Amino acid sequence: xxxxxxxxxxxxxxxxxxxxxxxxxxxxxxxxxxxxxxxxxxxxxxxxxxxxxxxxxxxxxxxxxxxxxxxxxxxxxxxxxxxxxxxxxxxxxxxxxxxxxxxxxxxxxxxxxxxxxxxxxxxxxxxxxxxxxxxxxxxxxxxxxxxxxxxxxxxxxxxxxxxxxxxxxxxxxxxxxxxxxxxxxxxxxxxxxxxxxxxxxxxxxxxxxxxxxxxxxxxxxxxxxxxxxxxxxxxxxxxxxxxxxxxxxxxxxxxxxxxxxxxxxxxxxxxxxxxxxxxxxxxxxxxxxxxxxxxxxxxxxxxxxxxxxxxxxxxxxxxxxxxxxxxxxxxxxxxxxxxxxxxxxxxxxxxxxxxxxxxxxxxxxxxxxxxxxxxxxxxxxxxxxxxxxxxxxxxxxxxxxxxxxxxxxxxxxxxxxxxxxxxxxxxxxxxxxxxxxxxxxxxxxxxxxxxxxxxxxxxxxxxxxxxxxxxxxxxxxxxxxxxxxxxxxxxxxxxxxxxxxxxxxxxxxxxxxxxxxxxxxxxxxxxxxxxxxx
Numbered sequence: 001x002x003x004x005x006x007x008x009x010x011x012x013x014x015x016x017x018x019x020x021x022x023x024x025x026x027x028x029x030x031x032x033x034x035x036x037x038x039x040x041x042x043x044x045x046x047x048x049x050x051x052x053x054x055x056x057x058x059x060x061x062x063x064x065x066x067x068x069x070x071x072x073x074x075x076x077x078x079x080x081x082x083x084x085x086x087x088x089x090x091x092x093x094x095x096x097x098x099x100x101x102x103x104x105x106x107x108x109x110x111x112x113x114x115x116x117x118x119x120x121x122x123x124x125x126x127x128x129x130x131x132x133x134x135x136x137x138x139x140x141x142x143x144x145x146x147x148x149x150x151x152x153x154x155x156x157x158x159x160x161x162x163x164x165x166x167x168x169x170x171x172x173x174x175x176x177x178x179x180x181x182x183x184x185x186x187x188x189x190x191x192x193x194x195x196x197x198x199x200x201x202x203x204x205x206x207x208x209x210x211x212x213x214x215x216x217x218x219x220x221x222x223x224x225x226x227x228x229x230x231x232x233x234x235x236x237x238x239x240x241x242x243x244x245x246x247x248x249x250x251x252x253x254x255x256x257x258x259x260x261x262x263x264x265x266x267x268x269x270x271x272x273x274x275x276x277x278x279x280x281x282x283x284x285x286x287x288x289x290x291x292x293x294x295x296x297x298x299x300x301x302x303x304x305x306x307x308x309x310x311x312x313x314x315x316x317x318x319x320x321x322x323x324x325x326x327x328x329x330x331x332x333x334x335x336x337x338x339x340x341x342x343x344x345x346x347x348x349x350x351x352x353x354x355x356x357x358x359x360x361x362x363x364x365x366x367x368x369x370x371x372x373x374x375x376x377x378x379x380x381x382x383x384x385x386x387x388x389x390x391x392x393x394x395x396x397x398x399x400x401x402x403x404x405x406x407x408x409x410x411x412x413x414x415x416x417x418x419x420x421x422x423x424x425x426x427x428x429x430x431x432x433x434x435x436x437x438x439x440x441x442x443x444x445x446x447x448x449x450x451x452x453x454x455x456x457x458x459x460x461x462x463x464x465x466x467x468x469x470x471x472x473x474x475x476x477x478x479x480x481x482x483x484x485x486x487x488x489x490x491x492x493x494x495x496x497x498x499x500x501x502x503x504x505x506x507x508x509x510x511x512x513x514x515x516x517x518x519x520x521x522x523x524x525x526x527x528x529x530x531x532x533x534x
Contacts, residue, residue, distance in 0.1 A: 111159020290329025333424025421451030
């Protein structure tokens with residue numbers, strides 16, 4: 001039951017047989033163990049809940065656990081005992097970010113007391129798809145409040161409702177955001193994996209610093225229905241896991257068209273690709289991979305040297321795997337994009353409308369918030385929201401804009417985005433040299449593809465060395481750069497190219513096995529062996 005790429009030194013013994021520790025276990029490990037009767041989904045849930053209890057007081061990764069998780073596990077165990085399973089994820093626990101609505105006893109708050117106790121008419125589409133695949137939604141992960149779209153004087157991973165998330169690779173580590181708790185919970189095995197959401201960097205960045213694989217899908221590959229929004233043009237939902245293949249399993253479960261999200265109807269295919277089959281050791285053979293050297297030059301700073309050194313080594317690995325490397329596949333308008341403010345206008349104008357549309361769907365709304373102005377008013381007058389220690393400047397600017405995404409003035413800003421992400425960005429780079437993908441250090445990768453909704457896959461690349469000087473975040477409460485903090489490499493492609501990107505990422509992951517080179521400083525002790533038969 002030891003899956004490909006599994007670290008053989010981290011094993012436990014369950015019923016006399018070797019089995020990976022829960023910090024390393026994969027979908028295929030768990031599915032095989034469940035199917036063979038080695039353990040049950042009740043055992044799994046019990047172990048994961050114990051692990052959450054151990055570390056959550058320190059890391060604050062989980063805002064609440066599903067009180068029905070054990071009941072759901074018993075039901076799924078009974079189905080399996082009767083010869084029925086819903087697929088490879090049957091009976092496997094997964095965490096979802098606390099902006100992804102579920103019609104159960106858990107809240108959906110985006111980390112705000114403004115939405116505490118509100119209810120939705122049904123599961124979000126991605127949550128419903130997880131349940132249809134047999135997944136146990138184990139709990140909700142903490143996040144940067146409102147998906148990092150409230151304050152400019154705040155910290156990644158802080159929310160009023162959930163407190164401050166910390167990463168597990170260094171004490172008081174900045175977990176990045178906004179899918180902070182999803183990243184931390186997946187990194188140390190509080191579930192098999194997690195769902196995050198991204199507008200610009202909110203899957204990729206926390207996946208990177210938590211030593212994970214993260215897939216930021218094409219906007220429209222996964223439904224955003226009943227996911228608390230920022231921007232209909234940029235929001236997307238994707239998996240955050242410890243391996244590429246596990247991410248592929250989860251993406252296969254949540255992808256697909258949804259009449260409640262018209263962006264999904266733009267998908268040219270009615271059939272979800274077999275993303276697991278795309279996990280091919282030879283996946284880089286024959287690929288044309290571009291390097292946007294100008295992005296490296298413009299984006300690098302005084303913390304970038306270890307990242308850039310590892311990136312150059314990765315280029316050699318990719319070439320040795322059979323890819324052709326094309327230098328100077330530049331984002332020709334990148335400097336102009338860095339200096340431009342249109343991307344902010346698009347998010348502000350979308351948020352005004354998209355938030356109101358979400359609030360209108362609520363079946364109960366205890367704080368009677370129906371607009372951004374209402375939410376701001378609540379936040380500024382409710383002490384637990386910590387205003388003005390953490391401001392509302394992003395909302396202030398959005399409301400001061402004076403128009404929303406239906407105004408003709410919005411169109412000019414959106415067209416600028418399409419240029420900076422398209423001809424002047426990732427799409428132009430791909431087209432000019434007929435590339436299969438471009439690669440970048442993950443810390444440089446999110447912004448441009450976000451503008452045009454194109455996919456990115458990040459995988460572990462390396463870690464800051466042990467002699468790294470600790471540097472605090474701008475808010476002053478977290479270690480943003482520190483010894484052993486992970487960083488990643490991203491594969492960027494055209495819309496709907498997830499299968500290809502997964503293939504490249506898997507081929508790189510299997511050759512490098514970076515994830516196991518450094519261990520978190522804090523990992524739960526409870527393992528399946530402590531539960532099975534106890």
